[in-house]
Amino acid sequence: MEISGVLSRRNMPDEIGGFDLSPGHSEEEAHVLAVDDSLVDRKVIERLLKISSCKVTAVDSGRRALQFLGLDEEKNSAGLDGLKVDLIITDYCMPGMTGYELLKKIKESSTFRETPVVIMSSENILTRIDRCLEEGAEDFIVKPVKLSDVKRLKDYMTREDRDGNEGRGINKRKLGEACDVSPSLSSSPPSISSSSSSWSAPSSPTSLDSPTRRLKTSTCD
Amino acid sequence: MDGVVQLQRQLLDYTTQLFQEGFLNDQFTQLQQLQDETNPDFVVEVVSLFFEDSERLLNELANTLDQQSIDFRKVDSHVHQLKGSSSSIGAQRVQNVCIAFRNFCDAQNTEGCLKCLQQVKNEYALVKNKLETLFQLEQQILAAGGSIPM
Numbered sequence: 001m002e003i004s005g006v007l008s009r010r011n012m013p014d015e016i017g018g019f020d021l022s023p024g025h026s027e028e029e030a031h032v033l034a035v036d037d038s039l040v041d042r043k044v045i046e047r048l049l050k051i052s053s054c055k056v057t058a059v060d061s062g063r064r065a066l067q068f069l070g071l072d073e074e075k076n077s078a079g080l081d082g083l084k085v086d087l088i089i090t091d092y093c094m095p096g097m098t099g100y101e102l103l104k105k106i107k108e109s110s111t112f113r114e115t116p117v118v119i120m121s122s123e124n125i126l127t128r129i130d131r132c133l134e135e136g137a138e139d140f141i142v143k144p145v146k147l148s149d150v151k152r153l154k155d156y157m158t159r160e161d162r163d164g165n166e167g168r169g170i171n172k173r174k175l176g177e178a179c180d181v182s183p184s185l186s187s188s189p190p191s192i193s194s195s196s197s198s199w200s201a202p203s204s205p206t207s208l209d210s211p212t213r214r215l216k217t218s219t220c221d
Numbered sequence: 222m223d224g225v226v227q228l229q230r231q232l233l234d235y236t237t238q239l240f241q242e243g244f245l246n247d248q249f250t251q252l253q254q255l256q257d258e259t260n261p262d263f264v265v266e267v268v269s270l271f272f273e274d275s276e277r278l279l280n281e282l283a284n285t286l287d288q289q290s291i292d293f294r295k296v297d298s299h300v301h302q303l304k305g306s307s308s309s310i311g312a313q314r315v316q317n318v319c320i321a322f323r324n325f326c327d328a329q330n331t332e333g334c335l336k337c338l339q340q341v342k343n344e345y346a347l348v349k350n351k352l353e354t355l356f357q358l359e360q361q362i363l364a365a366g367g368s369i370p371m
Contacts, residue, residue, distance in 0.1 A: 145309075147254065
């Protein structure tokens with residue numbers, strides 16, 4: 001239940017001794033690593049997670065996150081046997097290392113590549129969302145983060161043995177008319193839950209037909 | 222306990238007004254819902270962090286815009302942070318000015334930026350004042366033995 005005392009957790013002052021765990025739950029409590037350079041946002045996300053019965057470690061940068069996970073090349077902390085991280089939630093826009101770069105580093109590591117990573121961003125930019133999902137992010141939350149967002153995250157944390165994606169839920173993703181989802185998503189079957197495209201039917205006359213198909217039918221010169 | 226009831230009414234009316242006038246939005250309500258007996262000061266704590274953060278950013282903005290050659294990317298970065306934190310606590314009007322502010326940054330429009338800086342300082346001062354009043358009302362209710370109505 002407790003993380004090895006070797007690491008110095010970046011605890012928020014009110015974390016110690018405050019939270020009353022329901023009996024029998026302490027060993028099963030999910031542990032979330034939250035990464036955000038904003039002090040206000042760290043405070044909020046920490047509270048949201050705790051109220052959702054998660055243990056939280058909040059850090060202020062991608063670098064610190066990697067250090068915590070033992071993935072930082074310079075400070076290689078060996079002996080992290082007790083370290084259990086069930087979810088990593090990170091802001092996208094951070095100075096130094098962005099959330100996207102952090103995501104890539106996590107996915108490159110053998111220890112943590114299976115750990116679900118969720119990206120948060122104040123900006124609802126489709127290409128940004130796509131890029132993160134393609135890189136293996138579990139979900140993308142548009143800030144400000146609400147309790148309902150965090151409650152959804154609990155699903156990712158309980159399904160520890162799943163290897164693929166049983167229908168990714170995409171939170172607050174505004175698809176609109178043009179769905180830019182690339183068919184080259186690395187590890188998922190073509191079944192994004194809120195998508196309107198149908199990749200497995202190449203002859204389908206949707207607006208997402210491949211460019212070559214469109215050329216054949218529309219240009220004559 | 223008539224006094225308490227009156228104070229509670231006052232608090233509710235005041236809060237409603239703040240929402241109606243656009244000073245606060247639903248995100249503030251979200252924060253209030255995260256407060257309970259185990260964390261009775263949560264909202265005050267977050268808002269205090271917001272005040273500190275904002276004051277720092279407003280100072281930085283004043284400095285950055287005061288330079289001979291303005292680094293608009295730096296300005297934008299500060300405004301982005303202010304927009305983020307105001308959004309996280311539901312300070313709608315501050316957030317809105319930040320949006321306009323960023324547009325002026327993109328356009329590298331110094332005058333526009335300076336105007337926005339003044340505006341955002343005003344909006345910040347207003348919401349700070351309102352929130353402090355709100356917290357004072359809450360304290361009065363608690364001191365009189367009442368509880369905060371939600």
